[in-house]
Amino acid sequence: MSAKPVRAAGGVLWRPAGDSIEVCVVHRPYRRDWSLPKGKLDGGEHPLAAAAREMLEETGLRGEPQLRLPAVAYTLPDGTPKTVDFWLMRCADGPAAAPADPTEVDTVLFLPPAEAVARLSYPDDRRLVEHVAGLPPVTAVTALVRHAHAGRRSEFEGDDDLRPLDRRGWAEARTLDAVVSLIGPRRLVAATPLRCRQTLEPLSARLGLPIETDPAFAEPSEADALPARERAAARLARLRDGDRAAVCSQGRVIPGLLALLHGADDTEPYRTPKGTGWILTWSGDRLLASSRI
DSSP: OOOOOEEEEEEEEEEEETTEEEEEEEEETTTTEEEOSEEEOOTTOOHHHHHHHHHHHHHSOOEEEEEEEEEEEEEOTTSOEEEEEEEEEEEOSSOOOOOSOTTTOOEEEEEOHHHHHHHOSOHHHHHHHHHHHTSOOOOEEEEEEEOOOOOOGGGOOSOGGGOOOOHHHHHHHHHHHHHHGGGOOSEEEEOSSHHHHHHHHHHHHHHTOOEEEOGGGSOOOTTOSSOHHHHHHHHHHHHHTSSOEEEEEOTTTHHHHHHHHHTOSOOGGGOOOTTOEEEEEEETTEEEEEEEO
């Protein structure tokens, strides 16, 4: 029987430094190496939540996720496959705490990318820092999610906009809350159906933010003059340039919207199951990346 794959997550944590950036590296005394902050998932933990937790535990700093970086895969000495999901994270404001366990991490340094590459012990870590150093500056981050499960449309009597989340949907909403809250949204926007608003309710309760209703992110009616994706893209652009937002939309809107933003004809890569979503990363008015969550 083959060994069960090991899942881990981590991040490239950065902060501004004049006209450039500095990247965080950590020294692990038990391995006698220099590494990017990372660690194993805790049970059924979401990989992005694990990356943020490991960042805080190993550095004492909170990182705000910005985009998914290339994953790293390798085989452990005993033959077990291991995959590490990495995210670019900006160092959040606030004082630093001490690393949780000094026997795991005893030194935390911020270095210019070239110095970080020279210090890191592993080629995969070095390649990730080189990748980050070549990225355009990130100017905005937006969460875009599809509403969670709400039973079947065909089985609901009455106005479909009033169809509520079911038990599975509420569980998905709580998972989205734990993940989307990591980017630090300051504005919550939902399409008009009740299930979209309910999907953001756990996040609203956590952050103490109201939920705005915006029909621009709802599936269009026959009377709508603009295609759904164009209407949603125009509204998303305005949100991008304001406070960091989390948006809940619908399954017939999101694929076309993302294809339009990426300049693609095929919507299939952007199909979004219920209760899942994306982190959209912007550099000016250019969509730099859409990262699945």
